[in-house]
Amino acid sequence: MAFAWRYASRVTETAPTTALPRRIAHLDMDAFYASCELLRYPQLKGLPVVIGGGRRKEDDLLGKLQTAYPEGEWTEETFAERLDRIPVDFFPRIEGYTGRGVITTATYAARQFGIGSAMGLMKAAKLCPQAILLPVDFERYRYFSRTFKSIITDIAPVMQDRGVDEVYIDFTHVPGGQREGGRVLARLIQKSIFDATGLTCSVGVAPNKLIAKMASEFNKPKGISIVHEADLQTHIWPLACRKINGVGPKADEKLKGFGIHTIGDLAAREQHWLIENFGKSYGAWLHEASWGRDDRPVETESEPVSMSRETTFEHDLQAVRDREELGAVFTRLCEQVAADLQRKGYEGKTIGIKLRYDNFQAVTRDQSLSEYTADAKRIRQVAGQCLKRVDLSRRIRLLGVRVGSLVKAGTAPDSVSQPMKAEEPGHEWQTQLLFTDD
Ligand SMILES: [Mg+2]
Missing domain, CATH: 1.10.150.20 (5' to 3' exonuclease, C-terminal subdomain)
Known part of the structure; x- marks a missing residue:
């Protein structure tokens, strides 16, 4: 059941029968979100930059510039073309940040101060007050994501999405895919992506996905690592x-x-x-x-048919006794699914829940809406109604929230989109991340 849930969107390619050894690549973009930002703000290269805390407020920056240059050098028209000329001093710093915003990612320079993904912005402000704060711009990252993936499939068509910034690619039957164990093709893909976007990536090529995923980390950034079966003892x-x-x-x-x-x-x-x-x-x-x-x-x-988040509790929970904790987790799952939908640009109209009891028995309930939504509050409301339809007297081991019947955001009539919700820092339960950036 759980398997069908999570992989419902996948279509399996049947591999042709052949004697060629499998060459599977894992390609991971280097510090993807930060790199997308540095493309338009190259003046921030080498500086501590954190990305997170809500949506873009470009108007703030533009307003500052118009005040500083009243002669009108900066207009909305020229703004987009001159991003690389905005003085570093004009960018907001995290110093004195108050709020519940969380860091989505940070540049390597910021990481040296101990700042990392999923850290609260307030904590980061104490570690490195001079760090520059940029809002997340998922639309931009999705654009570059689509771009680099279409470059790959033009060269090697059997590609599997593993989130916004990483993919698996089957090199086995691609012309040149076996040369130097895959290095030649990996180099070609790296260069093609860089030429088209200015972004760098790292590639691991191995006999399978498991090893390829490890290998792509060996020489980050801009690395290529080739692992053969015989390298198991020495490399793995x-x-x-x-x-x-x-x-x-x-x-x-x-x-x-x-x-x-x-x-x-x-x-x-x-x-x-x-x-x-x-x-x-x-x-x-x-x-x-x-x-x-x-x-x-x-x-x-193919296009995903659903997105879900679920969490397994450290200790089984009871609806009455652990009402507060359960409610908080439930709300968080709804917020995470909403954030996933918004980040990937989808809305759905079927909201469902999944529960697993202490005896491992699982139940699901869902409900369809008349409208499409990616709104955390709406999802919470409907999922809450589903929760009322299951037995809550038993101890609960796992809770999940799913949104299905997806369409691309904005393509359905009456669609409701909400801004990204800030995530709370310091969650103590295990959450299954379906899409990550690293
Ligand atoms: Mg990455």
Whole structure:
């Protein structure tokens, strides 16, 4: 059930039968959001810049410029063409920031002060008050996202979206895709993206998605890493288990408790031991992953039919006793789904919830609206009604919120769009991130 939920939008490409070795690339844009901003504000290069805290208010900047240059050098018409000439001093700093805004991403210069993604802006203001604050502009990032992805599919058509700034690409049957293990094609794609956009990326090419995902990080930024099956012991086994996409902080903690720190440590354990301690499917998967085995195909993605967020609680919750906590989590999930929809530019008209009880039994309920929405409050309201239709006397292990029947925002009549909601810092529950930027 959960599987169908999450992957409902995927269409599997059937691979032609052939003797060619699989060459799978993972391409990850380098500091994507920040790089998109630095393209238009090159004067901020090398400075601590944080992006987050709400939508663009370009008018503020324009107003400042018009005041400083009353002779009219800056008009709305020239503003867009002259962004690179705005003096650095004119940009707002995070010093004295008050509010609940959260950082979406930060430049490397800002990260040196200890600032990171998902940190509250108030905390960041204490760490580096001189950092420049730019509002998020998802529309711009989506534009560059579409651009770099269409450059890739022009060259290598079997591509799978992994969010706004990363993709998997099947090099296996692409002309030249096998040359130097994929390096030649990776270089061509890197150069084509850079020539068209000015953006850089890093690519890992390996026998499968699992290894390719790790490899793209090896030489960031602007890196290309080629990993062959024979490189498993030298390149993969020394890495921390956490580098495996699918080993989260909790699993990592447990592995460390057994003295398993590296992927090599993991590979040294017997499969039956892993299954005993980590469950049938996860244990078996850990074993396969540590041996670099992964035969998942690169799946081309059609338009998503739904977006969802769900969270598993640290301790099972009860509706009455933990009413407040449950309510807060529920609201947050709705806000996250709304933010996902807005970031990807979708609206939906079917709102649903998913619950899993302490005995692992799952129930879902949904309700269709007459209008399309991406509004957190509306989603919360309807999801709340769905919640009233399930048994809340039992202990709850997992809660999820989904919005389905999606259309591109603004294409449906009566569509309602709301500005991005600021996210609260310091969440203590595990949230499954479907789209990330790093
Ligand atoms: Mg990235």
